[in-house]
Amino acid sequence: SQKIEQNSEALNIQEGKTATLTCNYTNYSPAYLQWYRQDPGRGPVFLLLIRENEKEKRKERLKVTFDTTLKQSLFHITASQPADSATYLCAPKIFSGGYNKLIFGAGTRLAVHP
Amino acid sequence: NAGVTQTPKFQVLKTGQSMTLQCAQDMNHEYMSWYRQDPGMGLRLIHYSVGAGITDQGEVPNGYNVSRSTTEDFPLRLLSAAPSQTSVYFCASSYSNINYGYTFGSGTRLTVV
Numbered sequence: 001s002q003k004i005e006q007n008s009e010a011l012n013i014q015e016g017k018t019a020t021l022t023c024n025y026t027n028y029s030p031a032y033l034q035w036y037r038q039d040p041g042r043g044p045v046f047l048l049l050i051r052e053n054e055k056e057k058r059k060e061r062l063k064v065t066f067d068t069t070l071k072q073s074l075f076h077i078t079a080s081q082p083a084d085s086a087t088y089l090c091a092p093k094i095f096s097g098g099y100n101k102l103i104f105g106a107g108t109r110l111a112v113h114p
Numbered sequence: 115n116a117g118v119t120q121t122p123k124f125q126v127l128k129t130g131q132s133m134t135l136q137c138a139q140d141m142n143h144e145y146m147s148w149y150r151q152d153p154g155m156g157l158r159l160i161h162y163s164v165g166a167g168i169t170d171q172g173e174v175p176n177g178y179n180v181s182r183s184t185t186e187d188f189p190l191r192l193l194s195a196a197p198s199q200t201s202v203y204f205c206a207s208s209y210s211n212i213n214y215g216y217t218f219g220s221g222t223r224l225t226v227v
Contacts, residue, residue, distance in 0.1 A: 043204050043206075099164060101172065103156070
């Protein structure tokens, strides 16, 4: 069956360090993948989109990699800050039933401590 | 520019009642979708629409209906509420369902007793 796996345990890191979150998927061949941030009680907010031929994408302190051979995406936040504390969702875009659809992982909660 | 607006923010229903969750966007987005979010699970797609007059089912469509008579509005109807439909519901829109991020509403927290 198709599955998206993100670390279910919270990731705790010290301020200033680099946070790395993992997204693994099985039985998909997504043309691209998106990452979202979600704060408690709020809707997800779009961060980055990476295409299968891009391998790596950067936006300010954020970096995303996409390895279609390993079926894995890594999401990095450099020089992390307490304000980066949130849940981060991985979402491959799949083509099914004639349309593109965004399928979400359960997310990984990041806690950045001062 | 309000983005995606969902109403109500909170709702309690009794089993068997029906209701409509409203979703409106003012960005002229063609693509709209409804997700539900339950603890420990990813957002699950209920229904989606690629344009006015076109809707289709997602992963968990049973018990829900949608329509898309205008580009701006995409209401979600619960036909006969069940406790299993207790969840947080998010509406999302996008310029296209290809190559663009989604804009989400702030959600509707629904409890069915």
